[in-house]
Amino acid sequence: MTEPAIHARQLSRHFGEVIAVDRIDLDIPRGEIYGFLGPNGSGKTTTIRALCGLLTPTAGEVRVLGREIPAQAEEVRRRIGYMTQKFSLYEDLTVEENMRFLGSIQGLSRRACRQRMDTLIKEYDLGELRRRRAGMMSGGQRQRLALAAATLHEPELVFLDEPTSAVDPENRRDFWEKLFDLVERGTTILVSTHYMDEAERCHRLAILEHGRLRADGTPAALMAQLDGRVVEIDGDDLRQVKAAALALPEVRSAAQQGLHLRVLLRAGVDDPVALLRQRLDGRGLDICLARPSLEDVFVDATRPEDAA
Numbered sequence: 690m691t692e693p694a695i696h697a698r699q700l701s702r703h704f705g706e707v708i709a710v711d712r713i714d715l716d717i718p719r720g721e722i723y724g725f726l727g728p729n730g731s732g733k734t735t736t737i738r739a740l741c742g743l744l745t746p747t748a749g750e751v752r753v754l755g756r757e758i759p760a761q762a763e764e765v766r767r768r769i770g771y772m773t774q775k776f777s778l779y780e781d782l783t784v785e786e787n788m789r790f791l792g793s794i795q796g797l798s799r800r801a802c803r804q805r806m807d808t809l810i811k812e813y814d815l816g817e818l819r820r821r822r823a824g825m826m827s828g829g830q831r832q833r834l835a836l837a838a839a840t841l842h843e844p845e846l847v848f849l850d851e852p853t854s855a856v857d858p859e860n861r862r863d864f865w866e867k868l869f870d871l872v873e874r875g876t877t878i879l880v881s882t883h884y885m886d887e888a889e890r891c892h893r894l895a896i897l898e899h900g901r902l903r904a905d906g907t908p909a910a911l912m913a914q915l916d917g918r919v920v921e922i923d924g925d926d927l928r929q930v931k932a933a934a935l936a937l938p939e940v941r942s943a944a945q946q947g948l949h950l951r952v953l954l955r956a957g958v959d960d961p962v963a964l965l966r967q968r969l970d971g972r973g974l975d976i977c978l979a980r981p982s983l984e985d986v987f988v989d990a991t992r993p994e995d996a997a
């Protein structure tokens with residue numbers, strides 16, 4: 690069996706008293722998009738930095754592309770790309786200057802760099818912007834440049850830390866199409882996000898909270914685990930119905946979505962629809978089972994105590 694792109698066991702990273710990453714196990718297959726979904730401060734960036742060899746783990750074992758990290762990080766460096774959360778290119782340099790500079794750092798010959806630059810400029814639609822300074826570009830254009838720069842040296846594995854937080858939905862969509870193009874050519878991608886729709890596009894994902902890995906798997910498998918536990922309620926006075934539902938010990942969470950109230954039941958309730966019909970009796974409600982969403986998975990995997 691081919692070794693996974695990333696293998697981690699009990700990976701931890703502490704900053705003094707703060708446990709940023711807490712005993713995480715990961716097996717990330719090659720040639721897929723793997724997502725880290727988690728709220729702010731859940732440890733996504735710290736995990737990515739530890740996997741890249743930029744931060745030494747406090748404990749745990751990490752192998753990336755078959756090499757020990759951090760001991761063999763230098764060997765791996767040329768085989769990975771990293772797009773940081775903040776735009777990290779030079780704002781005073783043009784698109785071409787930024788790419789040429791990065792090419793020299795990556796050790797590409799002038800000829801190889803020029804060829805690669807031409808390919809990427811075309812692929813990422815940067816032709817008209819070749820001589821534009823990065824600081825004068827829009828969010829979507831900068832993001833395309835950053836991805837082009839992160840893949841200049843044709844890495845086998847690319848880390849993207851919340852790459853679309855500053856761009857509009859159309860640019861996000863185009864950006865994800867580019868990621869699938871990369872995957873088709875054999876690249877492995879690890880991407881962090883706090884957007885549900887992005888997480889749903891990943892082949893597999895891990896849900897992180899407070900540095901812990903709370904759930905992982907394909908989006909479909911994660912959602913299937915909640916089959917029979919999500920209920921949709923239609924009717925009047927949904928704010929009051931929500932309060933009544935949340936008062937039930939069997940209810941894990943309730944949230945209004947447009948005209949419906951979406952209720953997630955705790956595991957082990959035999960017939961959630963019958964239970965809610967009985968407990969919310971007399972309100973003239975229409976109650977039926979609903980297809981679980983990734984947001985339900987996220988709610989179930991995080992916030993174990995507070996269900997409001």
Ligand SMILES: Nc1ncnc2c1ncn2[C@@H]1O[C@H](COP(=O)(O)OP(=O)(O)OP(=O)(O)O)[C@@H](O)[C@H]1O
Pocket residue numbers: 704707708709727728729730731732733734735736774
């Ligand atoms: N250099 C550091 N020194 C001290 N604490 C840190 C440091 N870097 C991260 N932390 C803490 O570690 C925890 C995890 O942070 P991290 O940036 O990895 O989370 P994140 O999921 O990437 O968050 P975000 O979505 O906001 O980027 C947070 O509590 C953060 O404050």
